[in-house]
Amino acid sequence: MENKSRIELANALDEFVAENERPTAExxxxxxxxxxxxxxxxxxxxxxxxxxxLLPPEDELGPETEKSLIDRTMSHMLNIAYQNEKSGLAGVQQEQPIQSLTDEARRLGMNAKDLAASCDLDVLLVTKLNSRQIDPLTIPVLLIQNLGDRLSRSFETIASYLQLPQAAVSKKAFLSRSKPSRVEQQSFPDAIRASSLPGPDKERWLAEASKEE
Known part of the structure; x- marks a missing residue:
């Protein structure tokens, strides 16, 4: 039944892309x-x-680039659908959405450092995930599962939070009255390489991220 449902979803996504140049409400x-x-x-x-x-006007999307983006999005959504079915999330619609990963951690008596350590991340990575500075399509399914387990939240709720619009951030906001700005999202592999994680942990997460490509 699960396999039939995933095939049906894949067919629906294929239809959507084949019949439309862009997504619209209609x-x-x-x-x-x-x-x-x-x-x-x-x-x-x-x-x-x-x-x-939603790329800058000067960055024109060629057919191959656009196809690659769509394929990545479809693959990611099918992975999420599979994990939802595997976990049997029957009542997930009633679960309240997450406002902040770090707020959820505090609710359970953890700070950002504790959450990072429990997921084999560093604090900078948790900060980037919390403000959605990492491209959600590049985040490994394993990490979403780990965050859900640590925060006592469903896989789908964590995934939905990570796909929200990026939070505005400002450097040294306490010294500036300027409007917070949004920085360009990093891929998960780039964020891992820029982290302070030990080499073996970086290699493990890079290997997980390669499964999403």
């Missing part, structure tokens, strides 16, 4: 009418697709 609503059982996954896919297309 074409998304049409597809949801055909596949109401996959409404949440289709909405998340459309949001991720739209986000990937």
């Amino acid at each position: 074409n998304l609503a049409t597809l949801i009418k055909r596949y109401p059982q996959h409404e949440k996954e289709l909405i998340e896919f459309a949001a991720s697709w739209a986000q990937q297309l």
Whole structure:
């Protein structure tokens, strides 16, 4: 049954991409009418697709680049759908959304350093994840599972949080009255390479990230 559901979702995503050049509210609503059982996954896919297309005007997307972005988004959404089915998340709709990873950690008596250590990360990586400075399509499924386990949250709730719009940040905000700005998102592998993790931990996470490509 799980395999049939994933095949059905894959077919729905294929239809969406084949029939439309860009996601819109209208074409998304049409597809949801055909596949109401996959409404949440289709909405998340459309949001991720739209986000990937929001590049500066000077960066024109060629056909191959756009296809690569779409393929990555589809692969990521199918991975999430598979994990949801595997975990049997029947009541996830009732779970309250996450406002902050670090707030969730504090609720359980942990600070950012504790959360980082429990997931084999460093504090900088937790900070980047918390403010969504890392491209969600490059974050390994294993890390999403680990965060869910440590924070007593479902896989889907963690994944949804990581796919929210990037939080605005400002350098030395306490000394500046300037409006907070958004920095360009990093890929997870780049964030790992820039971290203070020991070599073996970096290699392990880079190997996990390669599974998402």
